[in-house]
Amino acid sequence: MRILLAGLLATAALPALAQPAARPDPDQIIAALRTDALSDEHAWRITEDLTTEVGQRLAGTEAEARARAWAVRRLTALGFANVRIDDFAMPVWQRGREAAELLGPYPQKLVVAALGNSASTPAGGVTGEIVAFTDVEALRAAPAEKVRGKIVYIGHDMPRTQDGSGYGIFGAPRRQGPTVASQKGAAAIVVRSIGTDREHRNPHTGTMSYADGATPIPAGALSNPDADQLERILARGQRPTLRLTLESRVAQGRSGNVIAEVPGRDQNAAPVLVSCHLDSWDLGTGALDDAAGCGIVTAAAKRVMEAGMPARPIRIVWFGAEEVGLFGGLDYRAKYGKQPHHAIMESDFGADRVWKVDSRLGKEREAEAKRLQLMLQPLGIVPGSLTETEGSDIGPMVADGLPGASLAQDGTRYFDIHHTPDDTLAMVDKKQMQQNVAAWTTAVAVLAGTVEARPAARRRGR
């Protein structure tokens, strides 16, 4: 790859190498940046170092604070400008002891994890007969006397999809199940993990909240093989009794967004926002979710910065406390959401390859949107919508109407791993991550405006 790049550079004339008088073709600059990024090491190093030197970094905890300090050190060392923390207060939920044990008719332990915001069971857990439902609607339709005092189980059959769209509908047992079960007087609820790996006993945690008026009850997720086991027992006409222990506690804490910038030639121009989230769930080390995203967007900004100076500033945000309720995104929106942004973007879907680009830059910027599509095509990226974009932390600002673009990653295996103990560096495919960096470098270079060599005066001034 390096050899290929050398060839490209010879024709593309990257600004840093160019003669001062030459005015290189912007598309050739981007082509060279794109090719070079395919052998990127920054993204991998950020992902490896953050997941190794900090590990899990649950929102609002001391571990997330260590991660913020780590992030400031790293972003500063990479040469970004104006590295800072925007902090904020939030409630912090933390898991304690967890166990699920069938007492009969076939005594055995099942693998369980509490869902975020689950109520804590008392010491000794809660014990109840299992009453099972195929989906939330079936639970909703059930008479309360069928559910009262029992432990609700809800299954589903979430498929693997490239765009990850199954997560919406098949996530209902986790998101709405606890509220509905509580409203019908259930003692507790366990759901089939919202995930697509049917072979490994990795429970998928994730956040949920109780609708107004619903009494919080203990809520957990069984690993898929354990859910299958429970369903096999139910299919034998048995009425199993479960003892469920899900201890947890809640306190007030602080989180924060870590922000850094690449200056633009026009420092007053609306910035391009590239983002990810720094917090992770507590079971794994948050490599795919979302150290990789931070690695990818930061590597892209770094590569554009090294090539020269873009027309507009690039703002990097590593959001805090995404997993537990988008606290970081909402804090940023409250502080900066009314200011103009040239485009807002987020990487929070693992590190597998980008396969499609969507954007919503507005009718008057259609040429820019099409150029973005065109420049991404050599990476095998399909042009998608010109009127839709998305994101999690940036989701509320997308809903507000800010312009943005999204680089859709292949989510086929994402929900095998999502929110499980298995979300570690071992799951990151470096080659695919490098394709992400190439896509992001390309997108940032297109959106931030033609990269040019720094003015000679400024270069002397450094």
Place this chain on the structure above:
Amino acid sequence: MRILLAGLLATAALPALAQPAARPDPDQIIAALRTDALSDEHAWRITEDLTTEVGQRLAGTEAEARARAWAVRRLTALGFANVRIDDFAMPVWQRGREAAELLGPYPQKLVVAALGNSASTPAGGVTGEIVAFTDVEALRAAPAEKVRGKIVYIGHDMPRTQDGSGYGIFGAPRRQGPTVASQKGAAAIVVRSIGTDREHRNPHTGTMSYADGATPIPAGALSNPDADQLERILARGQRPTLRLTLESRVAQGRSGNVIAEVPGRDQNAAPVLVSCHLDSWDLGTGALDDAAGCGIVTAAAKRVMEAGMPARPIRIVWFGAEEVGLFGGLDYRAKYGKQPHHAIMESDFGADRVWKVDSRLGKEREAEAKRLQLMLQPLGIVPGSLTETEGSDIGPMVADGLPGASLAQDGTRYFDIHHTPDDTLAMVDKKQMQQNVAAWTTAVAVLAGTVEARPAARRRGR
């Protein structure tokens, strides 16, 4: 497959369907049995039902006793003769609370499981600096003062192999590591799991024992991703401190072998022994190790029994307490090991396809051994040794010189799953399991002697 079988039966004339006067060709009978077995359901049902209705069944525990009662019911229901339990006393090790936490320099939890026979840590665990070795020889070569009071870590780089032969040499950290660490005064030891899955956080337990004179110390296995994490931290020049909690207790208990028989036309002839083990490790449900083996050998015996009556008796043994020291095999050997056996065989390597047949039937039975090879070839099974055979429970009797055969299974993914929480029904590939049943049915039919229709007198007498 059923349709194909009907065609085969029309020409092969299975005894049960044949005219009494017809004398079917033995090879054609075996060919029909072999084909029919490729759609076997018995093996799957035994595996599913045992792992669902009992689950884990650690040697010597109440769960293993429930499994024996289950086995007696199932073997009786399948129509086998003389179903019985041979029971015996044994020491029973059981795990308690487990945790591994790096206190510094990068505080985080690691996934650990105690090895069988590990000493228990005191309440609160043991805390020590990690001292790491690449293999047991490096630990052996280290001066005691480098190890004393510390927690030893030993790595390895076990590869996947078709024949599973890596388990011997790469299992040394688990088998010898604890003794050597203890002899040098270590406070405890953790090894890289003896397994080949590098992506999932499934720790591999397994038994070990302390050599005479070595003081038992706590001994655990880290999952492979956690071992990689620890090695990354060590590679950064850090000296991590680990707090290790591995609680366990030992008591006296009882286990037993479950035995059943298919009568032969000559009831005094030496039997063909087909075996598996009923106990499992406690982390998974022991589907591959070894419910599947019990399903496969029992299905084969059942299919031969249904086709008519073999020349020799077939003895089915579901050994107890294999995992923790071959107690069942040694008990059988003490009681019956001096009696003649026509062949001893065991299935204890998962449910992936049989790829090779080895045997050691003796020079004078070379024709029988070659016929065995020939009859297995249509299943894509390679002829192997004529002078070597193997097994775990039957290993001591193989060493004694009893004749035997082994159907070597594909072990490529076996050590991904072996002794982990992931050893559940979800890992069993039914299609490959059916090929195993076909291979075993073929082998049993060859070794137990030509299947014939039951004598008319006997048939009336039933």
